[in-house]
Every structure is written in C-alpha cells, then in structure tokens.
Amino acid sequence: MGWISRLFGGGPPPAGPATGARVGAQQPTEPVSVAPAPAPAAAPALAATPTAAPGPPLLCWLLDAAPPQPGLLPIERQALDAVDQVLAQPALPADLLPRAANVVPQLLALLRQQDLPVPVLADRIGRDPVLAAEVLRQAGGAYFAHLGPVNDLPQAIQRLGIEGLQMAIARVVLRPLYQARPGTLPAQTAPRLWEHAETLSRHASQQARAAGVTAFDGYLAGLLHDTGWTVLFHALQRGGISGLGALSVDGMAALDARAHLLFGRAAAGWQITPAFSAFAADAQRVALARSQDPLARVLQAAQGPCMAELAPG
Numbered sequence: 344m345g346w347i348s349r350l351f352g353g354g355p356p357p358a359g360p361a362t363g364a365r366v367g368a369q370q371p372t373e374p375v376s377v378a379p380a381p382a383p384a385a386a387p388a389l390a391a392t393p394t395a396a397p398g399p400p401l402l403c404w405l406l407d408a409a410p411p412q413p414g415l416l417p418i419e420r421q422a423l424d425a426v427d428q429v430l431a432q433p434a435l436p437a438d439l440l441p442r443a444a445n446v447v448p449q450l451l452a453l454l455r456q457q458d459l460p461v462p463v464l465a466d467r468i469g470r471d472p473v474l475a476a477e478v479l480r481q482a483g484g485a486y487f488a489h490l491g492p493v494n495d496l497p498q499a500i501q502r503l504g505i506e507g508l509q510m511a512i513a514r515v516v517l518r519p520l521y522q523a524r525p526g527t528l529p530a531q532t533a534p535r536l537w538e539h540a541e542t543l544s545r546h547a548s549q550q551a552r553a554a555g556v557t558a559f560d561g562y563l564a565g566l567l568h569d570t571g572w573t574v575l576f577h578a579l580q581r582g583g584i585s586g587l588g589a590l591s592v593d594g595m596a597a598l599d600a601r602a603h604l605l606f607g608r609a610a611a612g613w614q615i616t617p618a619f620s621a622f623a624a625d626a627q628r629v630a631l632a633r634s635q636d637p638l639a640r641v642l643q644a645a646q647g648p649c650m651a652e653l654a655p656g
Contacts, residue, residue: 419594425582571606
C-alpha cells in the first residue's frame with residue numbers, strides 16, 4: 344500500500360506520466376465542481392421487504408457446494424465454535440483482516456475534497472497506474488458510451504464527478520482486503536468473494552439512489568460487507584478448518600449471521616461516512632434480514648439481483 348503515500352504524500356511525482364494515464368495539454372484550471380454521476384434511468388425500486396435471492400445461496404456459490412441438506416453438520420459445528428471463539432474476544436485480532444484496513448478512511452477522506460482543481464486531481468491520480476487505469480476505465484464504460492471516448496484523466500474526472508471518482512478509488516483501495524496467502528481457505532474463496540462484492544456494490548449503489556440514500560454509501564456497503572466473510576474464513580483457517588464440504592440450511596444461516604456480525608466488528612473503526620458507520624454499528628446489534636438501517640435495507644434489496652446476475656438459472 345506504499346502507493347497511498349505516493350498518491351497524497353506531497354512529494355514529487357515519478358518521472359514521466361503514468362502508463363495509460365496521460366494528462367492532455369489542454370487542461371481545465373477551475374476547481375472540480377461537477378455533480379455526482381447521474382442515476383441510471385431505470386434504477387430498480389427498493390424492495391419493501393427482503394426477498395429470497397434466486398439461484399444458490401451465497402455460501403454454496405462461494406464454495407461451489409452442493410445444495411444444502413437439513414440439519415447441522417459436525418463440521419459446521421466446529422466452524423461455528425471457531426468463529427464464536429473469535430467473537431468472544433473484546434476486539435478482532437488484526438491477522439483476521441490483515442490488509443491494513445485502517446488506511447481506507449484516511450484515503451477516502453482526502454478524496455472527498457471537492458475544491459481541488461481538476462489538474463491537481465489528475466496529477467495525483469496519475470501517479471498510480473492502477474488507479475489511473477481504473478478511473479479511465481470507469482469513465483469510458485458503457486454508461487458513458489454516448490459521450491464518446493475518453494482522452495485523458497482530466498476528462499475522465501469531469502465525466503465521473505466526485506461520487507463516481509470516489510467509487511473508482513474505493514474499488515482500487517479496497518481490493519487487497521479480499522486477497523489472502525495462497526493455499527489457505529481465504530485464498531480459495533477470495534476470487535468469488537471479490538466478484539460478489541463488486542457485483543453487490545453495483546446493485547447496492549442503484550438501490551441506494553432509488554431509496555434516497557447516497558450512491559457512494561450504497562457502493563461502500565456493498566463492497567465492504569463481504570469482509571465479514573473474509574474474517575470468518577480467516578477464523579476457520581486459524582481454527583484448523585481448511586474446508587467445509589457439505590453444507591446444511593441451518594449451518595449456512597448461522598454462518599451467514601456471524602459473517603454479518605464480523606463485518607460490523609471489523610468496520611466499527613473505519614469511520615468512512617456517517618451512514619456507513621451507522622450501518623456498521625447496527626450490524627453488531629441486529630441481523631441483516633431484520634434491520635431497518637437504510638444501508639441494511641439497501642443491501643437486502645440488492646442481494647437478489649446480485650445473485651441472479653452471478654448465478655443465473
């Protein structure tokens with residue numbers, strides 16, 4: 344994560360422009376004052392009550408497991424015991440989410456500065472090729488296709504707006520939270536968990552707009568909620584459980600509830616936005632399906648479309 348200090352550290356930028364992120368000579372000099380990216384014309388209405396997700400349950404899909412069977416299996420009892428030992432501790436051990444999550448709020452707080460001129464934003468983003476490529480990719484995506492190609496970072500920033508830029512940066516910053524050491528249970532589940540988090544974040548941002556919640560808060564909730572599963576899989580690995588095999592309905596429900604609680608524990612100190620902090624606090628007290636927190640309800644409504652996209656039919 345050394346690129347964070349390079350991006351906002353105030354030191355001189357690396358020699359030459361970042362690959363794929365050339366800032367054109369004709370740059371605007373006014374502060375960025377563009378409005379957030381407009382809502383899609385056909386954003387789905389927020390569901391009034393949680394609905395069952397089509398396709399396989401999330402845990403079955405993550406583990407590529409057979410349909411669940413009734414009853415609680417012995418391996419699931421062991422898994423729940425391992426997770427409950429973690430939950431019994433006053434704070435989550437740092438090695439259960441080992442990707443320096445404490446840097447996320449600091450980075451996002453800097454990116455929420457809306458009075459920076461476009462060239463300054465372009466210069467800072469252009470110092471990191473991965474981040475620059477993501478900003479250009481988002482601005483050149485299908486949603487903006489009618490505006491034509493994107494030529495440089497200043498144009499991409501103007502097109503995305505502050506909210507869209509925040510989402511692009513969040514995606515780059517948060518992805519390491521879903522990476523793990525090879526040969527472990529977290530590593531086995533990481534690719535699908537990231538795929539689910541990305542898809543859920545996109546649907547959650549649409550549901551947030553429909554519900555009158557900021558799209559960025561919905562995006563954050565969708566992208567970060569699966570960190571509860573990351574912590575859970577690390578806890579199982581620490582407890583000597585390298586796989587679950589078969590799954591039961593009761594076992595999946597119990598593990599899902601604990602993953603939501605672990606998310607709340609992990610996110611309690613992140614303080615990214617007030618709405619996100621309220622959601623994290625709520626997750627430590629109330630099951631997702633019963634919560635009336637605005638972001639919890641956004642996620643409830645986004646889960647079905649998310650799984651329908653990931654596992655159609």
